[in-house]
Amino acid sequence: MTLEDLIQAYPDVATYFTYMPQELKSRYTIRTFxxxxxxxxxxxxxxxxxxxxxxxxxxxxxxxxxxxFMIEKNEPIDFIGEVTILAEKEKTSVTIETLTECVVFMISRKDFEMWIAQDIHFLRLITHKIAYKLYRSSYNRGAKLFYPPNFLLLDYLLKYASLHHIEKTGEITLFKTREGIREELGMTVKTINRTITKLKEDGLIGTRKGKVTMSLEQYQRAKKEIAYYVK
Structure with a gap:
């Protein structure tokens, strides 16, 4: 795949290459993970x-x-290595793992450093993305310390249900293991199991074959429960 093919396949990425130095347009790879x-x-x-x-x-x-511990889940368009490079660090501070098939445009660290030195438009896009992630992190920081497990898991389920269009489907099933939930929420598996039991007793969720379920009625009730916590 060439850069032109990439832009044609994923038009949203075009703006990042608007002012890319010409000499770099032959020094890249495109990989599918x-x-x-x-x-x-x-x-x-x-x-x-x-x-x-x-x-x-x-x-x-x-x-x-x-x-x-899962710090965040990211969707395209996103970057790999920008924080490490801009911080002038040799080694990475996190691990990045694909959740779905990912197409990644890759360029050497040296060429990236040259690129951002010459292309203020590209640098601005990079810094905007970093600032957005920091803002989101700062805005949500402390929730895991301030709110009880019931709130954190219920909030997590509400976001999952909304993402999977529960208002159209009428019900969702959380197809994630307890270990997967633990990585995302930073809770112990024991706390997650105890919290699931409590939420089920309160009628806010159900379970089927070990998986958490939520009906549209439970979804509406859970939103009111969340509102109670954040007042």
Whole structure:
């Protein structure tokens, strides 16, 4: 796939290449990563920059004790390595894993540094994305300390239900393991199981074959419950 093919396939990415230095237009690769691929690992040297043109990936922090915490899940258009490079650090601070098939435009770290030095439009797009993520993180920071597990899990389920169009389908099933929920919410599996039991007793969710379900009626009730917590 050429750069022209990439832009034709994913028109939203075109603006990032508007003022790309001509000499860099022959020094790139375009790779397709299948789901579940580690694009880069925490604490490994970073020698490239990437633009995620399609597909979802997650940013995770891995600890020496084996625990994994999901910092965020990102959709295209997104970047790989921009924070490490702009911070002038040699090694990455997080691990990036694909959730779906991802198409990534890749260029060397040295060429990326030259690119942002010459292209203020591109640099502005990069910094805008970083600022947005920091704003989102700052806005939500403290929720896991301030709110009880019931609120955090219910809020998580409401967002999932909305994303999966519960108002049209009438019901959703959360097809995620307890371990997957733990990584996203930072709770222990024991706390998650206890919270699911409590929410089920309160009639705000159901379960089917071990998976959490939520009907449209439960969804409407849960939204009122969330509103009670945030007053």
């Amino acid at each position: 299948p789901p579940g691929t580690i694009i880069h690992q925490k604490d490994y040297p970073l020698d490239y920059f990437g633009i995620v043109c399609s597909g979802d990936h997650r940013v995770i922090n891995e600890f020496e004790n084996g625990n994994v």
